[in-house]
Amino acid sequence: MIIELPYGKKSLELELPVNENIKVLRPRKVKSVKNPEQYIRDKLENYIKRNKNFFLKYRNKDVCILISDKTRYVPNRILIPILLSELLKLNFQKDRITLLVANGLHEPMNYSDLVENLGKHVVDNFNIVNHDAKNDDMLSFIGKTTRGTPLFINKIFLSADLKIATGVVAPHFHAGFGGGCKSILPGVSGRITILRNHRFDMVAHEKARYGVTDGNPIYEDIVETGVKSGLHFIINTSVDSMKNLTHIFIGEPVKTHKKATKIVTKDIKVEFSDPFDIVITSNGGYPLDRNLYQAVKGIAVAELMVKRGGTIILVSECIDGVGHKTFQEFMSHGKKPQDILDRIKREEPIEDQDNIQILARVLTKAKIIVVSDGVKADVVEEMKMISAKSVEEALEICGWHPNKELKVGIVPAGPYVLPVKRLS
Numbered sequence: 001m002i003i004e005l006p007y008g009k010k011s012l013e014l015e016l017p018v019n020e021n022i023k024v025l026r027p028r029k030v031k032s033v034k035n036p037e038q039y040i041r042d043k044l045e046n047y048i049k050r051n052k053n054f055f056l057k058y059r060n061k062d063v064c065i066l067i068s069d070k071t072r073y074v075p076n077r078i079l080i081p082i083l084l085s086e087l088l089k090l091n092f093q094k095d096r097i098t099l100l101v102a103n104g105l106h107e108p109m110n111y112s113d114l115v116e117n118l119g120k121h122v123v124d125n126f127n128i129v130n131h132d133a134k135n136d137d138m139l140s141f142i143g144k145t146t147r148g149t150p151l152f153i154n155k156i157f158l159s160a161d162l163k164i165a166t167g168v169v170a171p172h173f174h175a176g177f178g179g180g181c182k183s184i185l186p187g188v189s190g191r192i193t194i195l196r197n198h199r200f201d202m203v204a205h206e207k208a209r210y211g212v213t214d215g216n217p218i219y220e221d222i223v224e225t226g227v228k229s230g231l232h233f234i235i236n237t238s239v240d241s242m243k244n245l246t247h248i249f250i251g252e253p254v255k256t257h258k259k260a261t262k263i264v265t266k267d268i269k270v271e272f273s274d275p276f277d278i279v280i281t282s283n284g285g286y287p288l289d290r291n292l293y294q295a296v297k298g299i300a301v302a303e304l305m306v307k308r309g310g311t312i313i314l315v316s317e318c319i320d321g322v323g324h325k326t327f328q329e330f331m332s333h334g335k336k337p338q339d340i341l342d343r344i345k346r347e348e349p350i351e352d353q354d355n356i357q358i359l360a361r362v363l364t365k366a367k368i369i370v371v372s373d374g375v376k377a378d379v380v381e382e383m384k385m386i387s388a389k390s391v392e393e394a395l396e397i398c399g400w401h402p403n404k405e406l407k408v409g410i411v412p413a414g415p416y417v418l419p420v421k422r423l424s
Contacts, residue, residue, distance in 0.1 A: 001015070001016055001017070001018050001024075002014070002015050003015075003016065003024055003410055003412060004412060005280070005282045005315045005391070005412050006282045006283075006284055006285030006286075006289070006315075006412065006413070006414070007282065007285060007289070007315055007316070007317050008285060008286045008289060008317035008319060009285065009286045010285075011285070012315055012371075012390075012391065014280070014391045014392075014410075016402075016408075017402050019402060021405065021406065021407050021408060022407075022408045022410070023272065023276075023407075023408070023409050023410065024410045024412070025270040025271075025272060025305075025409060025410065025411050025417065025419065026241065026270065026412065026413070026417070027240070027241060027267060027268045027269060027270055027413070027417050027418075028266075028267070028269075030240055030246050030267045031246075032240055032242075032244035032245060032246050033244070033245040033246065036075060036078055036245045037078050037082070039245070039248065040075070040078055040079055040082055040237075040245075040248055041082050043248045043250060044082055044083060044086050044235070044250065045086065047250045047251070048086055048090070052090075055087075055090055055162075056090065058092070058161050058162040059087075059090050059091050059092045059093075060093065060096075061096065061161035061162060062096050062097075062098070062159065062160045062161050062162070063087065063092060063096060063097045063098070063160055063161070063162045063164070064098050064100055064156055064157045064160030064162070064163055064164070065080070065083065065097065065098070065099050065100070065164045065165075065166065066100050066101075066102045066157065066163075066164065066165040066166060066167075066183040066184075066187060066188060067080065067099055067100070067101055067102065067117070067118070067166055068101075068102060068166065068167050068168065068183070068187075069101055069102060069103045069104070069106050069109055070109050070113045070116070070117060070287055070290070071106060071287055071288060071290060071294055072167070072168055072178070072287070072288070073168060073239060073243055073284075073287055073288065074166060074167060074168045074237060075237055075239075075245055076117050076118050076166065077117065077118060077119045079166060079235065079237065080099070080118055080119075080122055080166070081118075081119060081121065081122055083164075083166075083235065084097065084122065084126065094125075094126065095127070097126060097127065098127045098128075098129055098156055098160070099118070099122070099126055099127065099128045099129070100128075100129050100131055100154060100156055100157055100188060101114075101128065101129065101130045101131055102131055102165075102167075102183045102184075102186075102187025102188050103130055103131045103132070103133070103187070104131075104133060104186035104187055104189070104194060105133050105134075105186065105191065105194055105351060105352075108130035108132065109130060111123065114128060129156060131154050131187065131188045133186070133189060133190050133191045133193075133194060134190075134191050136152075136190070138154055138155055138156070139152040139153065139154060139155060139190045140152070140153060140154075140155045140158050142158065142228055142229065143228065145221050145224045145225060145228070146224065147202075147217060147220075147221050147224075148196070149185075149193060149196040149197050149221050149225070150192060150193060150196060151185075151189070151193055151225055151228060151229075152189060152190030152192060152193045153184065153188060153189055153190070153193070153225075153229055154188035154189075157184075157188050157229065158229065158230070162232060163229070163230055163231050163232045164231075164232060164233060164234070164235065165180075165181070165183035165184065165187075165226075165231055165233075165234045165235070165253070166183070166234070166235045166236065166237075167179040167180070167182065167183050167234065167235075167236050167237075168236065168237055168238065168239065169236045169237070169238045169247075169249065169257070169260040169261060169264050170238065170239075170264070170268075170415065170416060171210045171211050171264075171268070171301075171415060171416075171417075171418045172210065172297075173209070173210055173296065173297050173300035173301075173358060173415070174198075174202075174203050174208040174209065174218050174354055174358065175208075175216070175218045175219050175222060176208075176209070176210070176211060176212045176213040176216045176218075176219045176261070177211065177213060177219075177257070177260075177261045177264070179234070179236040179249075179257055179260065180222075180223070180226065180234060180236065180253055180254070180256075180257030180260075181222050181223050181225060181226025181227070181229075181231060181234075181253055181254070181257070182222055183226075183231075183234075184222070184225050184226045184229045184231060185197055185221070185222045185225040185226070186198075189225070191351075192349070193225075195348075195349035195350070195351070195353060196349065197218060197221050197222065197225075198218070198349075198353050198354040199348060199349060199353070200344055200345055200348050200353070200357065202217050202218050202221070203218070203353070203354050203357050203358065204357070204361075205217050205218070209304075210300065210301065210304065210415075210418060210419075211261075211265060211418045211420075213258070213261060223253075223254055226253050226254070227253070227254065231253050232253075233250065233251055233252060233253065233256070234249070234250070234251070234252075234253045234256055234257060235248065235249075235250050236248070236249045236250075236256070236257065236260055237249075238260065238263070238264050238267070239416070240267070240268075240416070241268070241284075241412070241413030241416045241417060243285075243416075246267060247260070247263060247264070247267075249263075265418060268416060268417045268418050269417075269418050269420050270411070270417050270418065270419050270420070271419075271420050271421070271422040272305055272409060272419060272420075272421060272422060273421075273422050274407070275305060275306055275307040275308075275310070276305055276306055276307060276310065276407045276408060276409035277306075277307055277310045277311070277398075277406040277407045277408065278306075278310060278311045278312075278313065278395070278398050278400060278406060278407070278408045278409070279302040279305050279306045279310070279311075279312050279313070279408075279409045279410075279411065280313040280315070280391060280394075280408065280409070280410045280411070281298045281299070281301055281302045281312065281313070281314060281315070281410075281411045281412075281414045282298055282314070282315045282316060282411075282412060282413070282414040283295040283297060283298035283314070283315075283316040283414045283415060284297075284298065284413055284414045284415050284416045285317075286317070286319075288414075288415065289316040289317050289318065290317075290318065290319055290320045290323070291318050291319075291320040291321060291322060291323025291324070291374070292316065292318050292321070292322045292323055292327075292370070292372070292374075292375050292383075293322060293323035293324040293327045293352065293355055294323065295314060295316040295318065295370075295372075296355045296358055296359045297414070297415040298314055298316060298414035298415050299312055299314055299358075299359060299362055299368060300358055300362065300415075301411060301414055301415050301417065301419060302314070302362075302366075302411065303361075303362045303365065303366070304419045304421075305409050305411070305419050306365070306366045306409075307366075308365050308366070309365075309366065310365075310366045310367075311366055311367045311368075311369060311398045312362070312366050312367070312368045312369070313368075313369045313371065313388075313391060313394040313395070313398070314368060314369070314370050314371065314372075315371045315372075315391060316370070316371075316372050316374075317372060317373060317374055318372045318373070318374030318375050319374050320374065321374055321375055322375055322379060322383075324351075324352045324355075326350060326351045326352045326356075327352040327355055327356055328379070328383065330343065330344070330350070330352070330356045331356060331359060331360070331382075331383035331384060332382040332383055332384075336384070337360040337361070337363035337364045337384060338360075338364060340356065340357075340360040341357065341360050341361070341364075344356060344357055344360075363384055363385070367385075367386060368385040368386065369385065369386045369387075369388050369394040369397055369398070370385050370386070370387055370388070371388050371389070371390060371391055371393075371394055372387075375387075
């Protein structure tokens with residue numbers, strides 16, 4: 001059988017024999033939207049029509065629309081022009097609308113990034129601002145959450161009269177799901193707010209995992225922040241493993257997002273019976289596999305399925321290399337993964353802490369082999385992983401061959417699926 005593994009904007013083909021010890025885990029087939037532009041337009045028009053009096057209150061006031069950065073796959077080139085068009089139909093003033101890029105602690109988007117994400121017409125005709133979590137002049141303090149997270153939030157967003165967040169509802173490796181109020185925290189929060197939300201005990205919590213929202217301290221902290229920030233409504237989308245649009249969710253942030261997570265869970269759930277000796281995964285291809293930092297998400301999916309002492313094979317192009325200097329420096333610290341975890345405890349808060357902590361945690365459970373053209377072999381090795389030029393070479397390193405009784409699980413879509421252990 002031939003399995004295609006997303007890799008940047010292409011895919012890698014892996015040929016393996018049909019074997020009872022090899023399982024390819026794909027979500028159920030979900031009907032994708034045939035005409036995304038018309039679908040989004042219809043949904044937005046209907047929502048605005050049903051809530052016309054609400055919108056009319058804000059047509060002479062300031063509007064802030066949060067958009068995801070370049071590491072997230074959201075159909076912004078379709079969604080944002082339609083949303084702007086609908087607002088202008090209601091006589092909203094163009095010069096009072098700001099598109100705020102919810103970068104969190106990621107690097108800002110440059111002009112070409114913005115054009116790729118939003119389209120040239122939007123970029124050249126509307127006010128777009130990159131959020132900078134490290135610029136105190138961009139932030140205002142609005143209090144603390146019940147978990148003690150100090151809330152420094154972008155001033156432009158807070159001062160807007162109408163606050164809208166766009167995003168994608170997909171599993172997240174410690175927040176449970178993306179989308180919803182995650183556009184606020186970490187999206188447009190200050191550095192100390194993000195690091196406090198990503199602190200060691202929160203990330204280490206047993207419910208800070210893919211697909212878990214109830215009892216997840218990180219998710220609950222994020223939701224509380226969204227409510228305190230005054231976010232009015234969200235426009236969230238979902239996509240299938242091929243990045244085809246499947247749903248759009250519009251409405252009040254908390255209930256709408258909760259409903260969305262239930263629908264998306266049904267769409268992307270993959271069940272397995274027993275942990276695998278080897279798990280082969282991707283980071284879902286471009287744009288999520290832009291760098292090794294983001295590829296921890298694909299690794300964390302495999303963590304849910306691999307045996308202790310097993311091996312994870314990650315396929316990720318990483319056109320931007322490792323991506324984050326602090327991430328690389330910490331992962332290169334010491335001789336073993338526990339040294340990294342001990343250092344985090346001593347030195348927190350540190351940037352990139354969540355990804356560092358999760359990758360180190362996974363490495364205490366399983367070996368990780370990285371197949372990537374974007375990260376040099378010596379860098380991968382310094383970061384306590386193994387480099388391979390191909391999946392076939394990675395399998396050789398594992399000692400796999402067709403006649404060997406090693407159970408292999410393959411998750412082509414990586415973080416676009418949600419692995420669930422089947423109850424016996």
